[in-house]
Amino acid sequence: MARVVVVHGVGRQTAGPRALHRDLYPALLDGITAARDGEDDGLPGPDEVAFAFYGRLFRGPEEVLSPTPYADARDVGHGLESDLLAAWWQRAAAVDERVVPPDEEVLARSPRWAQRAVLALSRSRYFAPVGERVLIGDLKQVSAYLTDPAVRASVQQAVAAAVTPDTRVVVGHSLGSVVAYEALCAHPEWPVRSLVTLGSPLGLRQLVFPRLAAEPPGAWPGAVEAWTNVVDRGDVVAVEEDLRPLFGPRVRQVRVDNGARAHDLECYLTAAATGAAVLAGLGD
Known part of the structure; x- marks a missing residue:
């Protein structure tokens, strides 16, 4: 039963939950190990980490030569x-x-x-x-x-299907941070203690914030006890780095350095700051 649920961002339409787990589960463990100064005892096992996958909703028809519909x-x-x-x-x-x-x-x-x-x-x-x-x-x-209620509902269903009675931490990257925030607002009964957002666009005041499915926008996400927002200074998607002006001073704001891959999920997961936030939510 998943203790940690990770919600991916855009551009994952050709992946799947098992592929994401294979590629990104080690990065999550590396971040936790970094937060422990190299200590790797008691890490979450493979069955304790799930990836809520919704990318298939954006994959083109099978008969199209490329899985990504052409657009310019x-x-x-x-x-x-x-x-x-x-x-x-x-x-x-x-x-x-x-x-x-x-x-x-x-x-x-x-x-x-x-x-x-x-x-x-x-x-x-x-x-x-x-x-x-x-x-x-x-x-x-x-x-x-x-903007599309049907798309939003399907994505939210994917997250709800991944969360279990054992889930204590939800990690959301990029658009996935918006998805995770809305899911937690909609389900205060979930036993999730900690929300970790990575490279989040939640701070876009005129574009994202007023469109959030939360009442009111900026409400604290459900029963979450701690919210850590991790951002790279050069992350283009995280237009407004600091979420505290919109979501309150309880948000813990952390800046990391992902090098040339500023918005990359793997880099965010390997950061010690991310690992520490996940550990805190797990109570380890």
Whole structure:
């Protein structure tokens, strides 16, 4: 029975719960070991860690040659999608000297602004390796979760299916932090003691925060006793690093250094700060 449940972020549509466990369970153990200064006795066993998987919802039809539906800057929708893209661009320019900052024309949404935004982000440390269609695909996954009730309900069901009476810690990365927060708000009866958010966009005041399925937005997540928010200074997705202005002073804010992989889940999991937060929730 899972004592720790990890909720992944965007871009995992070609994975699965077993593949995520195989690839990321060791990283979680490494973070716990780092928090213990190398001591590795009493680590959570494989059956005590589960990965709530919802990525398949965003996978294209089997007959499509690529599992990621093709999209480019021309497919960026008005409203939330364009606003998120602009927010990522502004954040990337603020933390990465290689990214040209947006000018007033772009912020006013000139006809070619999306192409210019994607071109600028393609120079960033985070987005450069993924390519345009993956960038736009990730953008659309965030938009779909926040605006499509059916998608949101299906994702929430995946989390609920992973949580057991033994679950004490929920870890949410990127969009998964939004999913985890909403799930805990909706289920105060769950025995979860600790929420750990990694590279979270929950602090986006105008785009994510007002769309949260919580009453009121900013409410404390259910019966959680401790909430630790872990952020890399260069994480483009975590546009607003500090969640305390929106969610209160009880949030423990921690900054880590993930190097060139600022938003990478594996890097966040291996951080001693993440391991310490998981240990605290487990009571170990």
